[in-house]
């Protein structure tokens with residue numbers, strides 16, 4: 331944030347809004363540090379120049395699968411990208427090698443089935459759609475190659491989906507770990523228990 335960008339009359343910008351977080355619009359008037367914006371919602375908004383952010387009008391309509399591909403890595407740009415993807419049922423997005431998951435609040439079994447697990451197994455990171463399996467795969471492979479323990483950090487606010495995400499991570503790791511049977515139970519059963 332705070333990258334100086336020339337904002338002039340006609341610029342497309344984001345301006346903060348107490349109801350919907352960010353509204354986009356076009357700069358209609360600029361006087362010193364004060365900007366008048368004609369918002370796409372129809373509202374006319376007056377804001378401080380330091381409180382508005384440039385909007386990338388050439389950003390792909392379907393969003394980008396990695397936030398580092400955004401022209402502007404500011405809050406409204408990031409949120410807009412996540413929103414576009416969420417509306418297309420793409421709940422996962424990378425920011426480099428970090429995975430961001432948006433709670434879908436609905437079952438999406440097709441993205442967690444056996445076929446999906448197979449696809450992510452050994453696939454180079456970033457080659458397939460962002461996915462929790464890709465993160466698990468990288469962590470597992472690094473553990474094997476370096477012969478050292480590895481960790482995956484899952485964080486988020488209450489109800490964000492940490493437990494669900496961790497279940498998927500465990501399921502995938504159990505899948506990678508094979509199905510050797512000890513004491514009558516498979517590795518997968520034991521890990522999930």
Ligand SMILES: Nc1ncnc2c1ncn2[C@@H]1O[C@H](COP(=O)(O)OP(=O)(O)OP(=O)(O)O)[C@@H](O)[C@H]1O
Nearest residue numbers: 433434435436437438487488489490491492493494
């Ligand atoms: N990937 C997902 N697919 C489907 N539903 C999900 C997914 N992630 C979260 N949910 C839904 O959201 C609910 C809350 O998610 P979850 O229990 O994982 O949150 P949490 O971050 O562990 O919360 P808390 O910190 O309060 O324990 C789940 O019960 C489930 O209905």
